[in-house]
Amino acid sequence: MLQVWTEKYRPKKLDEIIGQEKTVKRLKGFVEKESIPNLLFAGMQGTGKTTAAHASVKELDLKNNFIELNASDERGIDTIRVKIKEFARTRPMGDAEFKIILLDEADALTKDAQQALRRTMEKYSKTCRFILDCNYSSKIIEPIQSRCVMFRFKPLGEKDVKKYLERIAKGEQLKLDEKASESIFKECGGDLRKATNILQAAASIDKNIIEDVILEVIGKAKTKDIQELLNLALEGKFLKAREKLFDLMITQGVSAEDLLKQIYSGIYDLDISDDNKIKIIKLLGDYEFRVVEGSNPMIQLEAFLANLKE
Numbered sequence: 001m002l003q004v005w006t007e008k009y010r011p012k013k014l015d016e017i018i019g020q021e022k023t024v025k026r027l028k029g030f031v032e033k034e035s036i037p038n039l040l041f042a043g044m045q046g047t048g049k050t051t052a053a054h055a056s057v058k059e060l061d062l063k064n065n066f067i068e069l070n071a072s073d074e075r076g077i078d079t080i081r082v083k084i085k086e087f088a089r090t091r092p093m094g095d096a097e098f099k100i101i102l103l104d105e106a107d108a109l110t111k112d113a114q115q116a117l118r119r120t121m122e123k124y125s126k127t128c129r130f131i132l133d134c135n136y137s138s139k140i141i142e143p144i145q146s147r148c149v150m151f152r153f154k155p156l157g158e159k160d161v162k163k164y165l166e167r168i169a170k171g172e173q174l175k176l177d178e179k180a181s182e183s184i185f186k187e188c189g190g191d192l193r194k195a196t197n198i199l200q201a202a203a204s205i206d207k208n209i210i211e212d213v214i215l216e217v218i219g220k221a222k223t224k225d226i227q228e229l230l231n232l233a234l235e236g237k238f239l240k241a242r243e244k245l246f247d248l249m250i251t252q253g254v255s256a257e258d259l260l261k262q263i264y265s266g267i268y269d270l271d272i273s274d275d276n277k278i279k280i281i282k283l284l285g286d287y288e289f290r291v292v293e294g295s296n297p298m299i300q301l302e303a304f305l306a307n308l309k310e
Contacts, residue, residue: 005200006193009168014055017048018192019160023151027052031059035097038121038130040106040145042137043153046191049133052153053102056131065092065099071108085120088128099128106132107139118143155190158182164192165199174203179211187218221254226266233308234272241305249298256297260288283307 011017014024014031030036036056041049057066067087084101092099103109109117118141121130132148134140156164162181169176180202188195201217202209215222225248232241248254254262267280287304291297 005168005172006196009164009171009196011048011051011055012058014052014059017052017055018164019156020048020052020153023052023153026151027056031056034060036060036100036129038148039132040137040140040148040150041131041133041153042135042150044135044155044191046188046193046195047153047155048192049153050102050104052151053131053133057100057102060100062096062098062100064094065096066102067099068102068104070104071106071113084117085124088120088124091127098126100131101128102131102133104133105135107134107136111141114141114144118147121147156192157190158185161185161188161190161192161195165195168196168199169209172203173207174199175208177208177210180209180214183211183214183218183220187214187220219254220258221248221252221262223262223266226262227269229305230263230266230270230308233305234270236309238306238309242302245298245301245305249301256291256301259301260284260291280308 014028017024039053041052043049057063069083084103087099087101090099103117117130121144130148132140132144137145137150137152162185165176165181165184168174176199184195184198187198198214198217199209202213205216206213212222225244229241229244229248232238232244248259249256264281264284267277267284270277270280284304287300290300
């Protein structure tokens with residue numbers, strides 16, 4: 001049975017978490033004291049918030065006194081009054097001093113549900129601790145924030161993402177090209193979950209993972225195709241440039257939005273003066289705005305290419 005790599009390679013211990021050194025150090029301090037306060041984990045998806053919560057629970061040996069709920073699925077006040085309150089009010093099993101409730105995507109809770117949660121946190125503070133996981137701490141009401149220790153999870157840098165991808169590549173016996181790693185990082189933007197999914201999708205195509213395989217998986221055009229498109233237009237070969245554009249958008253299925261972003265990146269690699277690069281970027285900005293406003297993407301991209309001749 002094919003195993004999902006995001007779960008297969010999910011860190012099981014705090015020491016295995018990548019790119020959140022300061023946060024891990026603080027959490028380990030709580031674990032060593034065998035006690036934690038209410039915690040609020042904030043940060044973009046795929047940065048290790050849920051993983052850190054599970055690792056902390058495991059190291060505290062509280063798996064029998066732990067429950068996880070997803071607030072985006074159960075965001076109403078009844079969830080707080082029934083499920084959470086019933087779990088929090090009972091005594092911990094065994095020798096444990098407290099239980100832990102992990103509330104994933106807590107910023108999806110309604111304001112009424114958050115007010116009810118605040119009261120529950122107060123009333124059962126002796127028997128239960130809460131770990132709230134959210135993307136935006138600003139969506140959590142102040143009374144809850146003041147009752148939690150805040151941990152901010154930052155997007156992972158390129159070095160950390162590559163380190164994690166290399167760990168998976170070694171485990172799966174893959175050959176991962178440097179440019180392929182760079183393409184994954186550019187696409188995932190510090191989201192390890194997304195990076196892992198891209199790598200697994202690429203591995204289903206070829207064990208030798210190069211940049212072209214990654215671009216095929218994420219639906220992006222090859223770098224050489226973008227350069228060819230721009231050079232044809234700059235040389236005044238509009239019909240050939242138009243054919244290349246059709247190939248990219250119709251045959252290869254690259255979206256107009258992705259193509260515009262790749263053209264923007266490709267401008268910097270052109271063998272032209274800086275002044276001309278600036279003119280092209282300004283021109284691209286005008287046509288990108290028209291596409292966003294709802295104009296026909298193919299017509300706008302053709303018009304952009306027609307105006308590129310030096």
